[in-house]
Amino acid sequence: MVEATPAPKAPVSPKRRRPAEFWRYVPYMVIAIVVFGFPFYWIIVGSLSSNTAIATGSIPLFPLHPRWANYRDAWAYTNFARQVLNTLIMAVAVTASQVITSSMAGFALARMRFPGRQALFIGFVATLIIPFQVIALPIFVLMANLHWINTFGALIVPTAVNAFGIFLYRQFFLTIPESFEEAAMLDGANPWQVLWRVYWPLAKPATVTLSLLTFIAEWNSFYLPFLFTETKSMYTVQLGLVAFQGEFATVYNLLMAATVFISIPVFVLYLMGQRAIIEGIATTGTKG
Amino acid sequence: MVGQRRLRWWAALFLAPAVVLTAVFFYYPMAYILWLSMHHWNGLSPVKPFTGLAEFRHLFKQPIFGLVIRNTAIFVVGTVVPSIAIGLALALLANRRLPFRSFLRGVSFAPYLVSFVSAGLAWVWMGSSGGLFDHLMGFLGFHPGNLVDNPSYALLYVIAMYTWKMAGYNMVLYLAGLQTIPREIYEAGAIDGLQDGWTQFRTITWPLLAESTFFVVIINLIFSFRAFSAIYVMTNGGPVNSTTTLVYYIWNLAFVQNSWGQAAAASALLLIVVLALTVGMVRYFTKESFRAS
């Protein structure tokens, strides 16, 4: 009996079996796509609905009379332009800082021999498991003593280093053959030049991944700016959204419109750097 | 060439920014939290008298402390288990050569990309009375009304939102794990008579994913313990404190009740739990023969 069926029945299915397999899995596909995708569709429908439809809960499945004015109103009601600018400053500065500090540390950990190297590496990586909320209170006190509350300093400096980035660059630099370094050294370059002229350009995939993930994380970050800012002029986009909810909690059409335009940059970045983002997560796991 | 001694100076230079920042923003705060947990402070006063373990005692005596621990346990288990299970199921599905599989991947990963604030607000609306879920459950003859305002459903609802957001992320991690499994192993298994999908999954896929699972579990535990924004935006820890988890409670103790000593004690507690979980997990997974031979 067993010998009679030599053909393997494995995920590698021969072409002729595709229709059967397809019909077997199509219900699951549909369920998954509806469960994960429908809320997005519904948010957009909600953002285009009229006040009456929202108040009475009678929202049509298809927005036949989309109210685009909701977007204009939501934008006008808050100072989103300022908040976008603040968020950009924060996100760009944090991203640049993390790229610089991580590539330097990652390079030293991957390519230089010195006592305590392993311990230092573990010391960095261990910080990944510490919830920010645990250390937030001391950092708040520290920021207050430095008079940094409500300044960009508090938004940028505490997150200027990230063990994820160090890990990412270390792994990447480990894969680069030593001959590159030796050749550069023979040309009279010092380690600083070797890093920035030889290694860093080669690590472009790591830089792209770290930059994208960091930027998205900063764009979406809430707790840190929530604690460290005070006046509206320093709000980031996520804080603006929460403040918007504080004023218009049940005006869901405007709230959803604001939610949509706040999320657009993240999706644009994702579509631009899909591979880098997915690979970054898949190979190193976290970005918190 | 650079000498060995000089190389050490270079290493120190390269490491300096990361070491200084990590020390100031991770290790010093951890030490400070432990120190502060043994002092009484209202967040304003210039003096912080030493109180020994009194802050911990006061914390344990709070009428809602038991509830907070219970909520935290339910939230962590309730988010980690389903989001991993669903993530794995999605990965198995998306790993097959089916049409639209990249669309499936994109759609189920999309929730991870939006912020917890945005997702939380959207779910508040969908869970409001007369909202999407109210309507859907109405078809089943059940009218829960406003889900976030109901102490019986609020925590479950936040968990559902969190699971929706994290499952796609776990899918990505598992897809990476699945791609490391050589197809020949399935072929060999099929020859050994392991033909139906479930047996194949149980005897080949799952054991070979042990390393991924280990990693996924730890990452998800860490994420779930630190969940704050979703709860802040959706429920403010209410109603009747039914969604107040340890992290939310820390913020409440410090900034609402001005009990910084107790907030530090609660932070120290969370730190210990997270560390113990990680260490325990590492031990467990290395001791048992989870890895495929």
Add this chain to the structure above:
Amino acid sequence: MTQRTRWLAPIAMASLGSMVLAGCGTSQTAAKGSTGPVSLTFEEGIQSPQTEAYLQKQIAAFEKSHPGIHISMQNYGAADSELPKLESSVAAHDPPNLLWIAPAYTGQFASSDAIVEAQKYFKSTNFQASSIFPGLLKTGEYHGKVWTMPFDANDLGVYYNKKLFAKAGITTPPATWTQFLADAKKLTSNGTYGFEMPIGNQEWTVWIWETLLWQAGGHLLNSSQTKVAFDSPAGIKALEYWNTLMKDHVATFGPLNDSYQLGAFESGKVAMTINGPWNVAALQQQHAVSYGAFPLPKDKVAATNIGGESLFIFNTTPAQDKAAFLFAKYVTTPAFQIGYDTGSGYLPVSKTAQDSAQYQAYLKKNPFINVFVKEMAVGKARPPIPAYPQISADIGNAIENTLYGRMSAAAALHQASVQAQQALDASS
């Protein structure tokens, strides 16, 4: 290694450092000298852009009449749920010279020496404290002295939907708890509720509930402010009254912790809701509901809760402190008050402003506001003691526990009073 590259590293480090530090630590550059021009920072949380614009204009007028003083205004934009953090954050960094916030925080800031006692300037600046409503001045007292200066006032009343009242055949608004319950029943029909119940354990809910405590004859604290007193028959009666409204299904919960929002009232889903005079502009802009207001119904006595904001003067230099007081004094003048109040719906802090012909004419045109003005006569205020925020949080938990059916009113209030007493003892 060449000489050139030896220089590179420190320069790169320095540029990294400066990039990281860019934008740090330059939050306050107020002139700290005691002579010459004085710059003041002023943080406020006014929601309406028109009101903020008026304030900006008034600041310009103040600067003109007080040469040498410059005020820069910033909005902290806090909703109720963010206020607690604001207070920590304000106390923690260089505070503004002037902060616009509820006077309930007076005790907390005064006891930690963060703010300056306002009363010490009364004589030297020739400020007539008697021009301010005495009840309002009391909201900013700590240890018998006035620490914070009233900026604007408000209180609570009931909004009602005139059309729904007519439909239910109610001609005169309810004046007592009993009538209120009966009318709420008449107003409840398919999909419409008589009353919107504030819910959540934050200040908004507690602020409203305190009026019922007082109406039933109860008190928050004993007269020497050493013991909490809300765990009393009056307290239990007040909480059970709300519970009855819920149990009889004549009331529905408002948005959790955001019950001050008017969504349900403006869409006609609830016929009555408790709120303040400041929404007048928003109500005039909507056309869905014809609205009116009436005083909170009474039980043993009539009572409302006095709210509003005061100016807190933070300890900086003597020159700045005094300049800040001068602005706080300017705010109490009729000229400022009339313009501010007729634009915003807030109530005047001084009798002179209230009695002015201009304001009286405004009241004639706005009977809605007049309801709240008249109610001030029975207004009480929260005690501005340091422990108030914690006591309020404890009461908030008791309200939630009762209305969600987790505990009896008596048990919930008892648990809250034990907690509140601890907070009170710890703060004194």
